[in-house]
Amino acid sequence: MKSEELGQWMSAAVNAAIAGGAEILDVYGKDFDVEIKSDNSPxxxxDRRAHLKIMELLEVTGLQVLSEEGREMKFEERKDWAHFWMVDPLDGTKEFVKRNGExxxxxxxxxxxxxxxxxxxxPVKKWLYVAMPEMGSYKVENVEPSQRMKISEVREKGSKLPQEKSGPFVVxxxxxxxxxxxxxxxxxxxxxxxxxxxxxxxxxxxxxLVAEGAADVYPRFAPTMEWDTAAGHAIAKCAGKNIQDHTTGAEMKYNKENLLNNWFIVQ
Incomplete structure (x- = not known):
């Protein structure tokens, strides 16, 4: 994979994420129904509209997509994927339902x-976090849901992470x-x-919060799925942080047979 190709892939991912956010905001301002899934999550x-828009815009990359809202894929089908997208179209549906913007x-x-x-x-805060090897991690503010952006613009308009932090130790x-x-x-x-x-x-x-330097550590001693953490993991890692599997002591792995994460610590 050449850096130019990676840049094109990531530009597509940036625009897919923003466009997915626009779909979410369109629903956010209206009344909506909430279903309860088999795992008791809302x-x-x-969720569905964002998933469909992201799938549409990632198609140009030619890579497979494993999405929380996509069809279930058996391990045999995905275990040999060298590169693929892992997507959570709406992470924090409970926050969405509460309308707290987080x-x-x-x-x-x-x-x-x-x-x-x-x-x-x-989408509500108009923040965009982007990370890739060599470039590092960036945070861009005031990104409107109607915007389209290339990776080069992320570097121009964004702030490199982590940023300076002072004050008490933050968990x-x-x-x-x-x-x-x-x-x-x-x-x-x-x-x-x-x-x-x-x-x-x-x-x-x-x-x-840890990736940008606003917090020092995030212990997660509760269940999460791989799509909950994968994007944040890259952003933390490219900012010089690490997500450590609390069970193995090693860096968190993805595309496991069981997509449930072990407990982890970000620092």
Missing amino acids: LTIA FTVNIALIHNGQSIAGVIYV VGSRSHMSPETEEFIDKIKQEHGEVEIASMGSSLKIC
Whole structure:
């Protein structure tokens, strides 16, 4: 894969994420029905519309797509994919339903089990996070859902991550309900760093807080799926951070037979 080809792929992914966000916002401003999936997570027409738009715009890349809202794909069908897109068309449907703006469109490029590049678009806040090897990670603000953007424009208009941080040690977590394991993890950090501040955010924005330097660590001791983390993983990794599998101690892997993630720590 040449860098020029990667740039073309990522330009397509950027525009697919933004266009997916436009579909979501069109639903966001209206009344909508909420279905409950078999895993008790919510599903709306916005998820489906974003999925279809992203699939349409990624087609130009010629790569396979594994999407949360796409058809189920058996491991035998996908295990030999060298490059493919992993997509969550609407990460944070609960946040969408609550209308708090903290939901995202996630697109990651997976290569041989590793997340190597990613795009996260935050439609309500108009933030765009983009990462790829050699370029690094960038955050672009004021990205309208009607905009189209090339990778070169991301570098021109964006801020390179991570940014400078000062103040207390910041842990990403819930202020209202933490698991005993998370409380224990934070207690250890308090012993080491003293004052600790808790930052709370929805969807893949939790990973982005660490990637951009606004937070120091994000422990996730609860279930997630690969499409929840893949794009954020690339953005954190290209910003010099790491997502460590809490079970194996190694970097998180993708396109496993079981798409459920182990617990992990971003830092």
